[in-house]
Amino acid sequence: MEKEGFQGYVASLEQILKNTHFDLKEAMDQFQDLCHRVSPEKIFPLETITDIRQTYKEIQDYLTKIS
Numbered sequence: 807m808e809k810e811g812f813q814g815y816v817a818s819l820e821q822i823l824k825n826t827h828f829d830l831k832e833a834m835d836q837f838q839d840l841c842h843r844v845s846p847e848k849i850f851p852l853e854t855i856t857d858i859r860q861t862y863k864e865i866q867d868y869l870t871k872i873s
Contacts, residue, residue, distance in 0.1 A: 823872060830868040837861040 840858045844850055 826868055826871050830865065830872070833861055833864045833868060837865060 837858065840854060840861060843854055844858070
């Protein structure tokens, strides 16, 4: 019975890892998209910088959760 408990726990951790990995990939894609919008030649809304900072923090949170 104890073995089944460990297997369930491991399966749960694997699912959390998969979900977090998927969320991390989405956040990284969003971060890259936002960063590509910013260039010295263009005028861009200040909101874009805020979005970049928030997305970066989100990425850091996902990495912390994974580790």
